[in-house]
Amino acid sequence: MPEGTICNKRPVATREDLDALLADSNGKKYYAEMEQLDVDAEKLWATIQKTMKSRTKTWLDICAHCGLCADSCFLYSVNGRDPKQVPSYKIQSTLGEIVKKKGNVTNEFMRMCMDTAWSKCTCCNRCGSFCPYGIDMGVMFGYLRGLLHSQGFVPWELKIGSGMHRLFRAQMDVTVEEFVDTCEWMVDEALEEWPCLEIPVDKEDADIVYMINAREAKHYPEDIVEAAILFHVAGENWTMPSEGWEMTSLSMFAGDWEACKMQVETVYGAMERLRPKRMVATECGHAYRATVIEGPYWAGRPDGQPPVECLHYVEWVAEALETGKLKIDPAKRIKEPVTLQDSCNYVRNAGLRDCGRIIMKHIAEDFREMSPNKEHNYCCGGGGGFNGIGRYRKQRNVALKMKREQILATGAKFVIAPCHNCWDAIRDLEEEFEIGIRWSFLKPLLIKMLVVPEHLLPQE
């Protein structure tokens, strides 16, 4: 059997394809089919020849095998310094071998590559900043994921996630109608406490277009209302698009570049349609990376920039606090020790290390830095899709140990994590290790601390 019925080289194209995948329990049938999946060596080699240019070739070629990347990798550290977790080894023994063998590799080898690419690397890119040559193994693992995806060797959940983007332009099946409905009823519920609160949908020429993670629309709609309250209090002229509001990209985790392009073009379409001055992104790391940092390249934009200036939520909050648009009641600042999780996707990989510090200066009395931090911070333990793949849950739980140690060392019991992935990982960390910590996004905290102008309060 060269191709399975649900595990194959074809991406999800119809609702039936998606339902067939979803009907499988925990990907049992999917992974069984994968064991029989043929490797199209010719196509694999042709793809490599077409897409592997001097940067990646040179990286594979000149690696001095010095091992300086070993200690940079948290997965190496938490797995008892297993030499097989050295970043250079991980990429040389997978992508390196595929290239050496000109694509002539076995099914078993490809499955080993899949397990390595999704359970031994979160694409946090920390190793790249510890290599004297600047070899970024996270980038190469991204490339390898693309090759594996093109051959059908991709974790079950990510094939589904990527399929969702292809069908719904969101990582979950949320339609335009459902999204607009959600906004409406959430506002209705909040009106008593926040008179005149609104979520303006599809307003043209606003100052800000706000974009989110589909999880918020599907599972955490209160997050959307919290954002609305903060924009309302800050007096922003803002809007959300009915279509193109979803910034995440499970297809990026899957290495499905075609779906990445489809998704981000929908988002850029909304920007072009509504012509806002700026875009503000919710508290999500990979969504920002996908839409703002990598997206322009998927969409083929030669300047590498999205259509309008884009801000991560921490940038908007830092700006709003500094300019006084949002005011914090000094009596309500966080008194207990508190620490901050720096997301790899918008700190190491997008230069936003200072925003978090500005925010902490305004809201916390006893801010404790993790060590290391800023662009050298460790991954939360669940990045790059790791959190969401059942097949690797055990490995993911081990991976959480580094963050556990970092948090414990600060002495803080409260962690602010302005990133969905980090937030999840830290929640799971507490569930797994019970170290007695609490965690939060910024929005609910800020709302509790705000000085609200008189005219925005309910009239008695």
Add this chain to the structure above:
Amino acid sequence: MYEILTGPLLWIAFAVFFVGLAARVVMYFMGLDWRLDRVAYKPHMGYGLKGAFRSVYRWLLPFGTYSWRAKPIFTIMFFVFHIGLVIVPLFLEGHAVMIRNGLGIDWPAMPQLLADVLAIAAFLAGLGIAVRRLLLPEVRILTDIKDIMLLVLILTLLGSGIIATYHTANYSFWITLHVLCGVIVLLAAPFTKLSHIALIFCTRIQIGMDFGIKRGGMKSNFDW
């Protein structure tokens, strides 16, 4: 043997070295692809060059980066090894004489004592690097036969040069071995990992531009 090695063969070796490495540098930059690398090199050349400069500069400084500071012993061995291998061949009196005679240029030389110290230190650092490679499991797993051969070649080059300096009884053997190793290094450089002599600057420039343009350089400088 010595005459052949220091005669036309040496010039051929130099030609291969310079032309070969230059070709690799040109091919490297020609092979960069803004779409596939996902870095808009050209439209943001200013940010790119700034990032590239910082990326090269910080890594050329001993202890200039987090990585260097995290591994102080390796960093010292690394710099002593490389400084010896770059400075001594260029400014050793014995080499300067050959350049003066061969090219008729007034080539500067360094004091012999300094050259001796640098060369011996580089040799010891090289030995240290070799021992580290064999002892540490995280380095051993990466090591292949080519890595060992390269280290042996460089250590032989350094060792034979040091011994020959002292005009021992077997001077002609050591100096011939030294020149032979030198010729092999020059000939092999463009085709082996020795190409890092030139390519390290290319890859550091590229990653510097990546961080300078795309991954945050327009908002804050990456703190290597």
